[in-house]
Amino acid sequence: MKSAVETLNPTRVRLTVEVPFEELKPSLDAAYKKINQQVTVPGFRKGKIPARIIDQRFGRGAVLEEAVNDALPKLYQSAVEEGELSPLGQPEVDITELKDNELLTFTAEVDIRPEIEIPDYQGIEVEVEAAEVADEDVDQAVEQLRERFASTTAVERAAAEGDVVKVDLEAKVDGEVLEDGVAQGVDYTIGSGELLDGIDDAVTGLEAGGSATFASELKGGSAAGREAEVTVTVAAVSARELPELDDEFAQLASEFDTLEEMREDSRKRLADQKKYEQATQAQEKVLDALLELVEVPVPEKLLQDEVESRKHQLVNHQLGQLGLDLAAYLKMQEKTEEQFEEELKEQAGKGIRTQFVLDQLVSTEKLNVSQEELTEHLMRRAQSSGMSPDQFAQAVVEGGQVPMLVGEVARGKALATVVEAVTVKDTNGEVVDLDEGDGEAGDEAEAEAGASEAEAAEAGASDESADQKSES
Structure with a gap:
């Protein structure tokens, strides 16, 4: 088998594959065997019909079609591996020549991951809100607690x-x-x-x-x-x-004996929350800065599929649970349908570019995911889904979603690697140390940004996909 790769644009290629007929022999034998089990010819036992009789009765063309459909997925996959390609989605397969006992030639057009060169990102500098807790913040938190006990x-x-x-x-x-x-x-x-x-x-x-x-x-x-x-x-x-703000209230509303102890605990909780928010903000701003440095072409078909997927999720799940349709939602948001579609396209494009860049970083930095990291991520995802860890893990395995989770963790580590290498300052001009408490924030920020549908689209470039395309 010989194959050649023609680059149509930065995200799409055409494979041209020439297959000597002898390489089709295993698929040809399988085609005769399959037809043998499906047809009946007087004078011959089922499964014992000679090939020449099948050719006479049902036509050589039917046998060739069955053989080619069987062989195409494997031939396509071999050409992809030979070309060292990373396909996205299903290929469009076209049989250009089929000479019996001589040659099979076909082409396959498919979207691929673009080649991305990660620039030096160490010079990135971003600013985040200072993680300061004012007395007014503590007062407000205590007042909210007081409201609950009214x-x-x-x-x-x-x-x-x-x-x-x-x-x-x-x-x-x-x-x-x-x-x-x-x-x-x-x-x-x-x-x-x-x-x-x-x-x-x-x-x-x-x-x-x-x-x-x-x-x-x-x-x-x-x-x-x-x-x-x-x-x-x-x-x-x-x-x-409202209850009086005194030690008696502190004992009623918390595990502390005095109001002052309860206030100090509120201050600590608020500080932790602001640190978490600061880490999340840093992740988002660093990611935006990184994307500005990298030119990332996006396959049009992949972008369209992502837009449709996000629109379907919003209309049929999120809005449906609220009893709203798209028209009512747009009216509440004071947006036209054109504005909505444009925003959705922008968000989807950013999600895909984010995944491409972070996946390239995973490869460039040679990042691996340990079993412990995967388990921790699974526990967090289970908690957010409302399922027990065992139920969620079972659903993930049965749905074949383990590679997707591994990808999420790896991209989270890639983004954290960039954040650790850049300069993050707060609004007071102080350098922020994000070593403590930013792991979970980074993971969740990446999960929001990553385009999971792009991962699913990549998985679509399967043998079955090639088979289906060739039949159509």
């Missing part, structure tokens, strides 16, 4: 800011009550902004038994994004009482 007492007066009201709601659109527009016994804290726009003004000043009607744009449900006429009826009014 008690309510029923009062016989008009509702006011901060009160908890129990309300019944009825929403109409075009004068018709919506099937999903009725709710009863809903507890709402006036001023929290957790329900409909306009409800605060409507219920303020109402006593138990009072009603009001107001107009509001619905956020979800069957009429999401449309203006509705909402009637709210107050069933009860309760005043909220």
Whole structure:
């Protein structure tokens, strides 16, 4: 077999493969054997029909077609390996010549990973927010905890800011009550902004038994994004009482004996959180700076597939769970469909370029993934998915997703390698040491940026894919 590679553009090649007919003999024998098991010829036992009889009865062409379809995947894979290519997606196979007992020639066009040269990235410098915890931050955290331990007492007066009201709601659109527009016994804290726009003004000043009607744009449900006429009826009014900020509250709300100890613990937790956020911000900014230094061509078909995948995920899963369709979502976001498509294309392109660059770094830096690192990553992914580690691991193995997880960990290590080599300063001009606490942040930041569909597309360049293309 002889093969030649023609570069069509930086991300696509055409393979031309010439196969001497003798190399098709194993597939030709397999074709005769398969046809033998499928057909019946009077005078011959099943499976014992001579090849010349099959040629006479069913045509040599049918045998050749079966043999070529059997051989193509293996021949294509050999040509890919000989050309040292990294294909993405399915090849487009075209049989250009088939001379019985002489020669088979075919071409295969396929997208490939572009060749990427990683520049010297040590000169990158990024700025992140300083991980400072002010007294006001601690006050706010303690106040939020205090809010959680607030008690309510029923009062016989008009509702006011901060009160908890129990309300019944009825929403109409075009004068018709919506099937999903009725709710009863809903507890709402006036001023929290957790329900409909306009409800605060409507219920303020109402006593138990009072009603009001107001107009509001619905956020979800069957009429999401449309203006509705909402009637709210107050069933009860309760005043909220906050506990005193003292040692007794600290003992109630935490494991500490004094308010000062509880405040110090809040300060430490806030510091850890800000350090985590700082590490994540550093990862994102370093990645953006690295991508600006590298020219990364993106295969058009891969980009289209990624855009469609992200759009499908948003429309059919995320928005579907909220009871929204794309039109309602775009209205809420104040975007046109063209703007949405352009943003989606930009995000998808960045995701693919990110994966290409980080995968090249994995190769350049010769990074490996240990079993311990893979297990830690699996545990984190299981936790975020709501599954137990055993359930998640089983799903990963059964779905053939282990290589994908290995890739995620490797790319996380690649990004961490770059972050360690560059200069990160905070807004105070101080050099930031990200050695502590940035591992998990780096892993999660990479997971958000990495284009997992690009990994799946690469896996699509399989023998079966070549077979299917040749048959079509």
